[in-house]
Amino acid sequence: MSKLTLYGIWLSGPTYKAGLALSLMGQPFAYKHVDLRSGAHKQPEYLAINRFGQVPALVDGDLKLCQSGSILLHLADKFGKMGGKTAEERARVREWLFWEFDKLAPNVYRPRAIKRGFLKADDNVYQLYAGLAGDALKVLDASLAKSAFLVGNEATVADVAVYGDVSYAGEAAIDLAPYPNVTAWMERIEKLPGFKKYEEVLPKQDAA
Numbered sequence: 152m153s154k155l156t157l158y159g160i161w162l163s164g165p166t167y168k169a170g171l172a173l174s175l176m177g178q179p180f181a182y183k184h185v186d187l188r189s190g191a192h193k194q195p196e197y198l199a200i201n202r203f204g205q206v207p208a209l210v211d212g213d214l215k216l217c218q219s220g221s222i223l224l225h226l227a228d229k230f231g232k233m234g235g236k237t238a239e240e241r242a243r244v245r246e247w248l249f250w251e252f253d254k255l256a257p258n259v260y261r262p263r264a265i266k267r268g269f270l271k272a273d274d275n276v277y278q279l280y281a282g283l284a285g286d287a288l289k290v291l292d293a294s295l296a297k298s299a300f301l302v303g304n305e306a307t308v309a310d311v312a313v314y315g316d317v318s319y320a321g322e323a324a325i326d327l328a329p330y331p332n333v334t335a336w337m338e339r340i341e342k343l344p345g346f347k348k349y350e351e352v353l354p355k356q357d358a359a
């Protein structure tokens with residue numbers, strides 16, 4: 152089996168989701184640093200890997216895949232891990248992934264980008280996104296009051312995707328204290344074998 156290669160940048164939440172899933176599945180991978188600041192993601196060599204010119208991308212043999220959600224589903228299928236145990240669980244995993252993509256990821260990542268200075272925007276824009284993140288966190292907190300993980304009784308890639316958003320809440324200046332079920336669930340995720348923080352999963356340069 153050829154080694155997987157993950158393309159990304161260490162500051163990227165979606166890249167972290169892919170790297171974290173690989174780590175939780177116990178799969179080694181090569182890593183290619185894509186320097187977004189110099190525009191490497193818009194150069195022809197990289198566009199041949201990801202036509203949308205974004206990170207992350209995963210190269211698995213002849214397959215070049217982008218969008219963290221599709222990468223997570225591919226890894227779950229390929230390794231038969233973290234994808235849900237039954238057809239219903241697999242459907243629920245996809246449901247959470249689409250919800251996360253719609254309601255959570257942009258509303259955490261954009262305020263984070265504003266706070267970190269990657270995105271220039273007025274405070275009312277920040278407040279709009281942070282408010283929408285709060286709405287999503289309420290929904291998440293209510294779900295996690297009823298179960299230890301999002302789907303079934305084990306962590307799935309749905310948990311990885313959602314963790315990959317909420318773990319940046321601090322950088323986005325979004326307080327998680329009002330969501331105790333979310334913070335308790337984060338602690339459960341952080342105890343899983345293979346769990347790593349983003350700084351430990353994503354190197355700042357290429358890695359074999």
Ligand SMILES: N[C@@H](CCC(=O)N[C@@H](CS)C(=O)NCC(=O)O)C(=O)O
Nearest residue numbers: 163164165204205206207218219220
């Ligand atoms: N929905 C995508 C989002 C990917 C994304 O926004 N990547 C950012 C870095 S975190 C990027 O490549 N930005 C550069 C650009 O969009 O031109 C995913 O989950 O993979």
